[in-house]
Structures are given as C-alpha cells and as structure tokens.
Amino acid sequence: MKLFILLASLSLTLCSVSSSLQQYQAIFNFGDSLSDTGNYLLSSARPFPINGKLPYGETFFHNATGRCSDGRLIVDFFAEESGLPYLPPYLGLKKDQNVSHGVNFAVAGATALDPEFFYQMKIGSSLTTNYSLSTQVAWFKKLKPSLCSTKQDCDNYFQNALFLVGEIGGNDYNYPLFVGSSIDQIKASVPRVIGAITTATSALIEEGAVELVVPGNLPIGCSAVYLTSFQESSKASYNETNGCLKALNTFAEYHNSELKRALGFLKAKYPHARIMYADYFEAAMPMFVAPQRNGFSSGSLTACCGGGGPYNFNNSAWCGRVGHVACEDPSLYANWDGIHLTEAAYRFIANGLIHGNFTTPLELTSTTLIANGSNPDNFTTPFEQTSSMELQVGHLQYMG
C-alpha cells in the first residue's frame, strides 16, 4: 500500500493532467440519494420505500442496500479507488464500531436547506426526510471524538481523510419543481442553497477537514423525470446536441457557477484547506452527447426501470412499484429509474472525476483574495416569500 501511494504521488507530480485526488485512509460523505448507501432505509421515514427492494441493487450487491441505483454509486467508486471498504451508513453504526475508514451521512431526499425553509414555502409535507445537510454535519461532530482525540492526533488523521460535501442541493430545487414551481422561482433560492453548502463546508473545515471535494449539480435537464413532466411542444426547448431540456441545464450550470464562486471565497478564508470542485455536470455530459460511443447503446435519456412513456418514466408506476418494467441490461443505460443513474453511469462519472480533469482544487487567485474581504452574507440572502411561491402540492410524488 505504501509503495502504491508513493508511486501514485510520484505520477501526480510527473503527469500534469493527472487527477488532483490522492489516496485516502478515510472518506466522510454528506449528501442525498446520489450517495446514500443506506441511511434513508434505516431512518424508516416512510413505509415500503422503493429503494428497499429489488430491482434496486440487482447489478452489484444482488440485493437492495438502500442505494438508489442498480449498483454502486460515485462514492463507492471513490472508496474502491482508495482501497477502502464501502462506507457504512451512519444510522446503521453499531456501538463501538470501528469507523476509522469513514462514514456515510448522506440521506436520500436530503436538502441543503433545513426543513423549515420548505415548510415556509408550504411544501414541507413533501419532504421525504428531515435529515438536511446541517443535521448530517451535526452527526459528524457527534462522531468525531471516536475518530481522534488530541489536536495533533486529529491533524494527522484528517490529513488523509477526504470529505465529500455533496452532491447536495439538487433536491432543494427538485421539491419545488415537482409541485409546479418555475425555474425563475427556484433561481431565487440559489444564494440560500449555496449559503447552506458553504456553511456546512466551513463547519467541517473548522472541525479539522483539510481535503474536501464539493460537487456541483448534474445536468438535470437530461433527467427522464423532467423530460417527461416538462414535455415541451417546441423543439427549441431541447438542446440539439444531447436532447436535454435547455432551460433546466442552464439552471444547473447557474447553480454550479455560483457554487464555484462561493468556494473561491471559502478558499480565501481557509487557505490551508484543499477545497476541490467536482464538475459532475461536465463529467456526465459526454454520456448524453455521445451515448453510443461511451457504451450506453440503449441511450442515455430513457430510464432502464420505469412504467412506460417516451422516457420510460411514469409517475403512477415508479421503478419498484406495480406496473414497472426493468430493462434486461442496465449497463447499457445511463438513467436508472427516471431520476437516479445506473451503476454504469456513476462509474463513468467517477472515472472522469478521479482520473480525468473534472475535480479541480480552488486556487488562491487575486479574485479569491479580494473575495476575502467581501461580504459572506451575499450567499445567505434572507428568505422572502412571494405570493407566487405558494405552491400546490401533488403534481409528482418524489422519492428523493
């Protein structure tokens, strides 16, 4: 192992296009259904969750683990890359379990913002979990004494510990979109969502984290659920190159650019920390632009598992529910159940993040230095409820 690490770091310095990720001895993950490895199931928030039975998990684990996919997730490929066991879900930890290799705090359906925000928006009842990002960070703080004790001890330990802060925030937009909110309406909440992500990231750095990856949002305009529910009459709504909904992808890119900007401020505040941005959007895009060339011969927009319709997504027949059909070979699809991706897609993205150039450390530039003096409140604008934000619940049921 030592030799491998040495060789890996040697190749890092020699090869300029190599990944900025090193080998880690522990990974702590925060997020939602893109990285939940069991917490949502263990939380027993709702009876009969669909991710608690096959075909979820059919490909790799041959059983449902609570992962919202047919197999492994990006976080699992990160663990494999460092030679670590798959991260145990926090809510399943046994008393005195050795957690030195890391823990997964992600919960399917989780939001970056706290539940109160959604209750104010009158859509609190559609939340599938209350375990938002701040709760997940509180869980980490509670666990920390079992990881290390003295300052020296903790400094050493965290040197080799990777903190994955997200993807998170996608659900903050999904819940309102699913009940009929417009893109302009969700755009108004972007500064708040980014504020919640940077607040959590700061809190982890204050606790000792020095290696952090903060991912952006996926191209949600390529999601079968949105392609189905936002079926547009006009051809102009779709990107010609990939068949995705332009407006939603432009929105995801807006969130991502604001996130990157905010991380620049954070880098200026904590120059000692290695804060990396993971570009999920661009890492995923080749799957949608050239599905065949990238091994997705059944296409990237149609779900493998669903209840029919042009993209095989049917809100009345979710994957796992009565009326669904799962495809023969999920490895030929990018989309698993309409919202979540297949193991093949997550492997593709993880590959780009780990071996490609889609994970990049924020640098201290003159812009970030100027940012140091600027107002952090820019990213926590107070919530103002507009009357148009009173949303009707019930268009779509959401399983986070």
Ligand SMILES: *[C@@H]1O[C@H](CO)[C@@H](O)[C@H](O)[C@H]1NC(C)=O
């Ligand atoms: C599959 O999971 C269920 C519950 O999650 C468990 O009861 C069962 O033993 C598991 N089966 C296998 C083959 O691991």
Ligand SMILES: *[C@@H]1O[C@H](CO)[C@@H](O)[C@H](O)[C@H]1NC(C)=O
């Ligand atoms: C936990 O596991 C790690 C790595 O396997 C080991 O180094 C450490 O001693 C263990 N801690 C305890 C308290 O058993």
Ligand SMILES: *[C@@H]1O[C@H](CO)[C@@H](O)[C@H](O)[C@H]1NC(C)=O
């Ligand atoms: C979240 O908290 C509210 C208020 O305590 C509660 O009514 C609701 O059932 C909770 N939701 C979930 C999914 O646990």
Ligand SMILES: *[C@@H]1O[C@H](CO)[C@@H](O)[C@H](O)[C@H]1NC(C)=O
């Ligand atoms: C369409 O998608 C491609 C690939 O992501 C992108 O380069 C291009 O800018 C998009 N075009 C529009 C008009 O959104």
Ligand SMILES: *[C@@H]1O[C@H](CO)[C@@H](O)[C@H](O)[C@H]1NC(C)=O
């Ligand atoms: C940022 O500002 C703080 C005080 O506000 C200062 O201590 C720190 O050195 C500054 N960091 C950089 C990189 O300028």
Ligand SMILES: *[C@@H]1O[C@H](CO)[C@@H](O)[C@H](O)[C@H]1NC(C)=O
């Ligand atoms: C969606 O599922 C429902 C319930 O199974 C079914 O009645 C309906 O025909 C399906 N719609 C499509 C477009 O397949």
Ligand SMILES: *[C@@H]1O[C@H](CO)[C@@H](O)[C@H](O)[C@H]1NC(C)=O
């Ligand atoms: C990433 O690498 C590709 C070639 O593999 C190159 O075209 C692209 O410009 C690079 N992007 C960045 C941000 O360095």
Ligand SMILES: *[C@@H]1O[C@H](CO)[C@@H](O)[C@H](O)[C@H]1NC(C)=O
């Ligand atoms: C942040 O807010 C201050 C005023 O409060 C403003 O001067 C500054 O331009 C803002 N910075 C950004 C990056 O928006």
